[in-house]
Amino acid sequence: MTNKGYTEGLAELREVRDEIKPLTRQLAKLQAELAKLEAQRDRKIVELGAFEKAKADRLATSAGVSVIDVVALVPALGPQGPASAPAEPAPARSAAEAPAEPQTAAQSINEVAGAPTPDLPAATQPAVGEQAPSTDAAENHDQEQELAAPAEPSAPSMPAPASAASVPGEEQKRTLPSIPEGPAGDGWFRAEQGLASKRPNFKQATRxxxxxxxxxxxxxxxxxxxxxxxxxxxxxxxxxxxxxxxxxxxxxxxxxxxxxxxxxxxxxxxxxxxxxxxxxxxxxxxxxxxxxxxxxxxxxxxxxxxxxxxxxxxxxxxxxxxxxxxxWFDPEGADPATVRAAFVELWKALHRHWDDVVLMGSPSQTGRDLWSRTIPAKAGAKWADGYPVMSQEIRGLLHATAGQGRTELIVPPRVAERVPGWFEADRTFAYAKHTWSSGVGVPRRVTASAFAAMSEKEQSNALFSPSHWQVRVTIPKGWEHVGLLPAPAPGERAWHYPYEGGRTFVTWAGGAEVNVALRNPLQPWRIEILDGLVWEKGDPLKDWSAKLKDAWRSLRALAEFHGDEQQRQAARLASRAVRSILLYGIGTFAQRPRITTGSVVLGAGGEVPEIPDGARLTGLTDTHATWERNAGFARDPYAHPEWAAGVWSAARAALLDGPTSSKDPQSGKPLRAGALHLPAGAILAFRTDAVYSSVRPEWPYGGEPGDFLLKGAMPWEQPTPTSDEEFYVLQRLGRQAVEAEGL
Structure with a gap:
C-alpha cells in the first residue's frame, strides 16, 4: 500500500464513521424505549402472576415471551420439582409404569464420625476400573472423536441431604443425600423382587x-x-x-x-x-x-x-x-449412499459376534440389546438366573450421587491470562478401558464404624472393590494442583472439583476416585469414610465390551486398508457407531427417572388445552404447546446404575492418573499419564475424556483403549479461554492445526 492509498483509506474510514454516528444515536434511543417497554411488560407479568388462577403458559402467550421467562419473574408458577434430563434420548411417551414403591426417608450423617482410610502403599494393584496390565493383548486403535457426554443427572427428591463441613463463611448451596441409620437404611440393601436381567429368548424385529x-x-x-x-x-x-x-x-x-x-x-x-x-x-x-x-x-x-x-x-x-x-456418528459430509454403507459394515462387524444382531433405532437401544445377549444362559452358570436389580432406594441414591464425565474450565487467576500453548490429549475409546470388572449382586453396606473395625488389609480390599463411598475430604494445605473429587456445586445437576488447600467437604465418590485421592503421585488427601456400598467383583460387561472392541478394531483396519475410498469412509463411520453403542449402552444402565414428552394443539385464541397431570410446559409455538413429565423409575430389568457409575468414576480417575499401554524400559511397569503428570497451573480444562493444557503432554500412545492421543496442538502463545465459546474456538483451531500440520 502506498502513502496515497493509506491517506485515501483514512478519508473513507472517516466517512463511514460519520454515517455510523447518527445510527448509533438512533439505536441507543430505540434500546432505551425497548428497555422501558420490557420493564413495563415484566411488571405486568409479576402483577398478573400473583392471581391465584394465573398460569405461566397463558402469561407467556399474551406477553410474547417463553414460559421459562415467566417462571423466572414469577417462580411460584414454575414446577415444584424440576424434571431430570435423561442420559439417553428417552421414549417420547412411556407405557404405564408400575406404582412407585414407598421409600424410607434418608437421614443426616451429623452424628457419625468418619473412619480414616489406611495409608496405602504405592500402586501395586490396579485401581477400581483400571485394566490389569497383563489382561489384554495389544490392540490397534486410531484416533476417535469423543462424543459429548449426556447431561449430569439431577438429584431426586427422595433422599434427605447429608451435612457438609466446609470452609468457614462458605455457603454449601447443594448437598447430597445419605443413607438412613440402622434398620431403615439397611432395608435399602436388597434386590427388587421379581426383577433381574435375563437373556432374551426372542430376536428383535428387523426394520x-x-x-x-x-x-x-x-x-x-x-x-x-x-x-x-x-x-x-x-x-x-x-x-x-x-x-x-x-x-x-x-x-x-x-x-x-x-x-x-x-x-x-x-x-x-x-x-x-x-x-x-x-x-x-x-x-x-x-x-x-x-x-x-x-x-x-x-x-x-x-x-x-x-x-x-x-x-x-x-x-x-x-x-x-x-x-x-x-x-450414531457425525456423518462429516458423507452422502446417503456412504452412510448406508456404514450401517451395512456395522451390521457385518457385529454379526461376527452376534448371530442375532439387529440394528435398532439408536446406539443405546442396540447396545443394551447386544449386552442382554451376552448374559449367561447355561444352566448352573453363575448369574444364569439373571443379574439382580437393586432396590429403588439404592438406584435413586446412585442417580443423585454418581456423576458422569468431568467438565471443567479453569480460568484466571488460577491460570495465567495468556499461556504458551494449547494442547488437547484425548483418551481413545476410554470407556472400553473400564469394563473388565464391575460390581454384581446386592451391595453390602460399610458404615463408618464397620470400616473402622476392619483391618488395614480389609480396608484396602474394600476400597479396591467395586464401590461407592460417602466421604469427608480434607485437601492438604499447600495443594496447588487441580481438584481430585467431585462435589455438588450450586444448581440442580452441577458438579465441581474443590482444589483449595485446607478445605473440607462431604461428597460421594467411586472407589477409583477415592484411590486416586489417597495414592496420587503428588500428595495424599485425607479421606474419612462416612458410609459406603461395596459389591462383589464380577465381569458382566467384559464379554460385551470385548466383542465391541474387536468389531471396532476390524472396522478401523478396514478403514485403513480398503482400496475403495467410499468403503474406507463407511468403515470409519461404522467404527464410530461401535463406539457410540458402547458409550451410550453404558449410559442406559444408569436408568434415570424417565422423562416423557408430548405436545398438544392450541385451542382458539391460543388457549392451551389440558396437559397430563404432573407435566410442565417446555415450549410454545403458534400452533402447539410442548410438555414434559418426570415419570419416575421404571421397573426396568436392565437397570444397573452401579455399572454405569463404576465406569464413569474410573474414567474420571484416569483423567488424573492412570497406566498407559506402554512399559517403562527400566522397571517393566506401565508408564502413567494424566493431568497430575503435568505441572500445576498447566491444566486449562477437562471435557469427559480429554485434558487440555498449556504444555505439550509427552505421553506415549500405543493405540490401546484409554491411551491419550494428542488431538489438538498449537505450540504458540494463546489467550486463556474464559468461556465455553472461547474454549470451543481453541478446541476447533487446535484440531485443525494437528490435521493440517501434523504437530
Missing part, C-alpha cells in the same frame, strides 16, 4: 431403513437411489415424497444432512421449540402421530434439540420414524 439428505433430496435405500423434490422438507413433504418412492416396509428414515427440524430456528428462542414446531406440522391425508407400540417400537415424538425422533403411522399397519444419523 428396513432409508437414508435421506434433505438438503439435496438424495434418497438411498436397499432398492436404489433417487433425488426427490422436497420443497421446504416439512414432515408432510418428506412422508409424501419418500413413500411415493419406497415401499411401506421401510420403517426408518435417517436424515444424513439438512437438519430440516431447524429450518425455523431463527424464529424461536430455543431449538427445542423449532423442533417441536417441525414435528407437529401438518400431515398428509391418512397419516397421524404414532399411537401403538411393540417390543422395540415407541409411540409419539421425542423433542430433542439436535437428534429428534418423529413417529407416525398411516392406517393400522404402516409405521415410520424420521431420525437423525447423528445419533
Amino acid at each position: 428396513q431403513m432409508a437414508f435421506l439428505d434433505t438438503g439435496s433430496g438424495v434418497l438411498v435405500w436397499q432398492g436404489g437411489a433417487v433425488t426427490l423434490e422436497l420443497g421446504r422438507a416439512s414432515v408432510a413433504e418428506i412422508l409424501t415424497a419418500v413413500y411415493a418412492t419406497v415401499p411401506a416396509a421401510v420403517e426408518r428414515i435417517y436424515v444424513t444432512a439438512g437438519d430440516p427440524w431447524h429450518q425455523n430456528a431463527g424464529g424461536h428462542q430455543f431449538l427445542k421449540d423449532a423442533v417441536a414446531e417441525w414435528l407437529n406440522g401438518p400431515l398428509p391425508e391418512g397419516w397421524q402421530v404414532e399411537s401403538s407400540r411393540g417390543k422395540d417400537r415407541q409411540a409419539g415424538h421425542l423433542v430433542h434439540p439436535r437428534n429428534p425422533v418423529g413417529r407416525w403411522q398411516r392406517g393400522a399397519d404402516q409405521h415410520t420414524e424420521i431420525r437423525s444419523a447423528g445419533e
Whole structure:
C-alpha cells in the first residue's frame, strides 16, 4: 500500500464513521424505549402472576415471551420439582409404569464420625476400573472423536441431604443425600423382587431403513437411489415424497444432512421449540402421530434439540420414524449412499459376534440389546438366573450421587491470562478401558464404624472393590494442583472439583476416585469414610465390551486398508457407531427417572388445552404447546446404575492418573499419564475424556483403549479461554492445526 492509498483509506474510514454516528444515536434511543417497554411488560407479568388462577403458559402467550421467562419473574408458577434430563434420548411417551414403591426417608450423617482410610502403599494393584496390565493383548486403535457426554443427572427428591463441613463463611448451596441409620437404611440393601436381567429368548424385529439428505433430496435405500423434490422438507413433504418412492416396509428414515427440524430456528428462542414446531406440522391425508407400540417400537415424538425422533403411522399397519444419523456418528459430509454403507459394515462387524444382531433405532437401544445377549444362559452358570436389580432406594441414591464425565474450565487467576500453548490429549475409546470388572449382586453396606473395625488389609480390599463411598475430604494445605473429587456445586445437576488447600467437604465418590485421592503421585488427601456400598467383583460387561472392541478394531483396519475410498469412509463411520453403542449402552444402565414428552394443539385464541397431570410446559409455538413429565423409575430389568457409575468414576480417575499401554524400559511397569503428570497451573480444562493444557503432554500412545492421543496442538502463545465459546474456538483451531500440520 502506498502513502496515497493509506491517506485515501483514512478519508473513507472517516466517512463511514460519520454515517455510523447518527445510527448509533438512533439505536441507543430505540434500546432505551425497548428497555422501558420490557420493564413495563415484566411488571405486568409479576402483577398478573400473583392471581391465584394465573398460569405461566397463558402469561407467556399474551406477553410474547417463553414460559421459562415467566417462571423466572414469577417462580411460584414454575414446577415444584424440576424434571431430570435423561442420559439417553428417552421414549417420547412411556407405557404405564408400575406404582412407585414407598421409600424410607434418608437421614443426616451429623452424628457419625468418619473412619480414616489406611495409608496405602504405592500402586501395586490396579485401581477400581483400571485394566490389569497383563489382561489384554495389544490392540490397534486410531484416533476417535469423543462424543459429548449426556447431561449430569439431577438429584431426586427422595433422599434427605447429608451435612457438609466446609470452609468457614462458605455457603454449601447443594448437598447430597445419605443413607438412613440402622434398620431403615439397611432395608435399602436388597434386590427388587421379581426383577433381574435375563437373556432374551426372542430376536428383535428387523426394520428396513432409508437414508435421506434433505438438503439435496438424495434418497438411498436397499432398492436404489433417487433425488426427490422436497420443497421446504416439512414432515408432510418428506412422508409424501419418500413413500411415493419406497415401499411401506421401510420403517426408518435417517436424515444424513439438512437438519430440516431447524429450518425455523431463527424464529424461536430455543431449538427445542423449532423442533417441536417441525414435528407437529401438518400431515398428509391418512397419516397421524404414532399411537401403538411393540417390543422395540415407541409411540409419539421425542423433542430433542439436535437428534429428534418423529413417529407416525398411516392406517393400522404402516409405521415410520424420521431420525437423525447423528445419533450414531457425525456423518462429516458423507452422502446417503456412504452412510448406508456404514450401517451395512456395522451390521457385518457385529454379526461376527452376534448371530442375532439387529440394528435398532439408536446406539443405546442396540447396545443394551447386544449386552442382554451376552448374559449367561447355561444352566448352573453363575448369574444364569439373571443379574439382580437393586432396590429403588439404592438406584435413586446412585442417580443423585454418581456423576458422569468431568467438565471443567479453569480460568484466571488460577491460570495465567495468556499461556504458551494449547494442547488437547484425548483418551481413545476410554470407556472400553473400564469394563473388565464391575460390581454384581446386592451391595453390602460399610458404615463408618464397620470400616473402622476392619483391618488395614480389609480396608484396602474394600476400597479396591467395586464401590461407592460417602466421604469427608480434607485437601492438604499447600495443594496447588487441580481438584481430585467431585462435589455438588450450586444448581440442580452441577458438579465441581474443590482444589483449595485446607478445605473440607462431604461428597460421594467411586472407589477409583477415592484411590486416586489417597495414592496420587503428588500428595495424599485425607479421606474419612462416612458410609459406603461395596459389591462383589464380577465381569458382566467384559464379554460385551470385548466383542465391541474387536468389531471396532476390524472396522478401523478396514478403514485403513480398503482400496475403495467410499468403503474406507463407511468403515470409519461404522467404527464410530461401535463406539457410540458402547458409550451410550453404558449410559442406559444408569436408568434415570424417565422423562416423557408430548405436545398438544392450541385451542382458539391460543388457549392451551389440558396437559397430563404432573407435566410442565417446555415450549410454545403458534400452533402447539410442548410438555414434559418426570415419570419416575421404571421397573426396568436392565437397570444397573452401579455399572454405569463404576465406569464413569474410573474414567474420571484416569483423567488424573492412570497406566498407559506402554512399559517403562527400566522397571517393566506401565508408564502413567494424566493431568497430575503435568505441572500445576498447566491444566486449562477437562471435557469427559480429554485434558487440555498449556504444555505439550509427552505421553506415549500405543493405540490401546484409554491411551491419550494428542488431538489438538498449537505450540504458540494463546489467550486463556474464559468461556465455553472461547474454549470451543481453541478446541476447533487446535484440531485443525494437528490435521493440517501434523504437530
